Amino acid sequence: MREEIIISGRNNPLIDPQLHVWHWEIPTYLFLGGLAAGLMFFAALYTIRNKENEYKTAVQIAPMLAPIALMLGLVALFLDLHHKLYFWRLYTTIRLESPMSWGAWTLMVVTPISMIWTAMHIKEVFPRWNWKFDVIEELIEFFKKNKKTIAWIMLISSVILGIYTGILFSAFNARPLWNTSILGPLFLASGLSAGAAVVIWMSKNHAERKRFAQLDLMIIGIELFLIIHMFMGFLASTQVQIDAANLFLGGAYTAPFWIFVVLLGMIVPAILEGMELKGYKIPVAIPVVLVLFGSVMLRFLISNAGQASRWLY
Amino acid sequence: MRYAMAIDTKKCVGCSDCVVACQTENDVPIGYCRDWVVEVMDGTYPQLEMELRSERCNHCENSPCVRCCPTGASHYSEGGTVLVTKNECIGCSACITSCPYDARFVHPEGYVDKCTFCIHRVKKGMQPACVAVCPTKCMYFGDLDDPRSEVSQILKKRKSKTLIPEAGTKPHLYFLI
Numbered sequence: 001m002r003e004e005i006i007i008s009g010r011n012n013p014l015i016d017p018q019l020h021v022w023h024w025e026i027p028t029y030l031f032l033g034g035l036a037a038g039l040m041f042f043a044a045l046y047t048i049r050n051k052e053n054e055y056k057t058a059v060q061i062a063p064m065l066a067p068i069a070l071m072l073g074l075v076a077l078f079l080d081l082h083h084k085l086y087f088w089r090l091y092t093t094i095r096l097e098s099p100m101s102w103g104a105w106t107l108m109v110v111t112p113i114s115m116i117w118t119a120m121h122i123k124e125v126f127p128r129w130n131w132k133f134d135v136i137e138e139l140i141e142f143f144k145k146n147k148k149t150i151a152w153i154m155l156i157s158s159v160i161l162g163i164y165t166g167i168l169f170s171a172f173n174a175r176p177l178w179n180t181s182i183l184g185p186l187f188l189a190s191g192l193s194a195g196a197a198v199v200i201w202m203s204k205n206h207a208e209r210k211r212f213a214q215l216d217l218m219i220i221g222i223e224l225f226l227i228i229h230m231f232m233g234f235l236a237s238t239q240v241q242i243d244a245a246n247l248f249l250g251g252a253y254t255a256p257f258w259i260f261v262v263l264l265g266m267i268v269p270a271i272l273e274g275m276e277l278k279g280y281k282i283p284v285a286i287p288v289v290l291v292l293f294g295s296v297m298l299r300f301l302i303s304n305a306g307q308a309s310r311w312l313y
Numbered sequence: 314m315r316y317a318m319a320i321d322t323k324k325c326v327g328c329s330d331c332v333v334a335c336q337t338e339n340d341v342p343i344g345y346c347r348d349w350v351v352e353v354m355d356g357t358y359p360q361l362e363m364e365l366r367s368e369r370c371n372h373c374e375n376s377p378c379v380r381c382c383p384t385g386a387s388h389y390s391e392g393g394t395v396l397v398t399k400n401e402c403i404g405c406s407a408c409i410t411s412c413p414y415d416a417r418f419v420h421p422e423g424y425v426d427k428c429t430f431c432i433h434r435v436k437k438g439m440q441p442a443c444v445a446v447c448p449t450k451c452m453y454f455g456d457l458d459d460p461r462s463e464v465s466q467i468l469k470k471r472k473s474k475t476l477i478p479e480a481g482t483k484p485h486l487y488f489l490i
Contacts, residue, residue: 010346010349010350010351010368011344011346012345012346012415012418013344013345013418014409014418014419015409015415015418016415019409019410019415021406021409021410021419022406022410080405080406081403081404081405082403082404082405082406082419082423082424082425083402083403083404083422083423083424084403084404084423086384086400086401086402086403086404086423086424087403089384089386089401089402089403090383090384090403092384093384093385095382095383095384095385097380097381098380098381098382098383098407099381100381100382100383100405100407101383101384103383104383171380171381171411172377172381172407172410172411173377173380173411173412173413173480173481173482174377174410174411174412174413174414174415174480175410175411238479306410307410310413310415311413311477311479311480312477313476313477
């Protein structure tokens with residue numbers, strides 16, 4: 001038996017009895033960032049593959065949500081900072097070892113690109129849109145001429161953004177649950193799945209919806225594969241990581257994780273999308289909302305459970 | 314120069330004088346602390362073993378907090394001490410989540426705060442406040458690179474351990490056992 005008592009002083013708020021420095025802001029941002037990454041990825045991908053007209057929603061309409069998601073995410077990030085007035089310090093240095101520094105600079109590229117992309121396509125949604133200044137019109141014409149280059153930048157930066165939302169966690173030495181690089185691809189996959197779901201929701205074109213339902217099914221498969229591998233890795237590792245995995249395999253986070261993330265967020269929408277592809281009529285909103293919900297829950301649970309996992313000493 | 318601290322778990326009585334001294338010296342806000350005392354009870358009655366440890370930032374050689382800081386506010390300073398520059402810290406808490414020893418906290422003013430090895434005292438040739446005040450003289454502070462320093466001497470003579478060496482942080486806080 002081992003009993004540990006802290007007998008003095010140690011009652012730093014948010015650290016004792018259990019670390020809880022990151023609340024709703026970080027997982028909310030990670031979801032919004034992942035969603036934006038997913039939307040931008042598909043827009044860039046189908047532009048590069050010259051399928052703009054086939055997948056109009058994915059290339060022109062859905063990415064308009066990306067700058068909104070990114071800006072809301074940035075607000076959440078800003079709210080998370082405790083020393084808010086010094087936030088500009090992020091941009092006075094580049095620290096290659098710090099994922100947060102990578103993230104800050106990636107956002108510096110991704111956010112303007114998402115806005116440029118929206119500006120390029122805004123007349124598709126609002127035909128009477130008027131920029132008022134010729135300079136802006138000329139600038140947009142210039143961007144339109146270099147659409148492919150922008151699409152390539154967008155493709156790469158959206159993948160970095162999607163992966164970074166997971167790597168942000170895995171770079172923290174002290175939290176065994178986060179110490180797995182699988183979180184990077186897992187969060188990227190989750191973001192892509194959320195992006196594909198939004199395209200399905202917004203699209204009115206049957207072929208496009210079918211294509212994205214297929215894509216989403218495939219991505220959900222990859223997510224399940226990554227989740228299984230994540231647990232395999234944990235269970236074959238050290239005691240602290242076995243304990244971390246046990247938070248989801250019998251511990252406090254078991255029910256929410258397997259029910260909300262895996263069952264409702266992945267398996268049920270996968271079955272519904274599969275049935276739809278087979279020709280059954282299913283309201284499209286149901287699988288879409290479930291995928292988005294699962295994506296949000298994944299971030300919240302990994303964030304909270306990670307803060308509950310720790311080294312033993 | 315590599316500053317380090319050795320704490321004798323056999324001599325420590327857990328009086329918390331180190332905690333109060335630190336709070337006074339460093340003007341730590343009420344309800345927070347940069348060092349604390351842990352009492353670990355091991356075994357089953359009647360075979361019980363108790364260990365008292367005065368813990369604080371380990372001033373690691375391979376600090377996860379310095380690595381993950383996005384602004385460079387957390388940095389290595391004189392003698393390998395790990396310090397936070399107040400006006401560069403954005404309060405993102407990345408260092409807090411990355412520290413295996415949970416040694417950092419958010420100061421009510423917004424920046425992240427922690428033990429400094431009382432570098433302001435050490436520079437003047439004094440001991441850190443916790444060491445200076447210890448009534449059982451169970452703490453030793455000094456330069457590991459200097460074989461004649463108190464801490465080097467005691468670490469040569471006695472068995473010691475560091476906390477979670479498997480975390481790969483190379484801590485500079487030794488516990489004599």
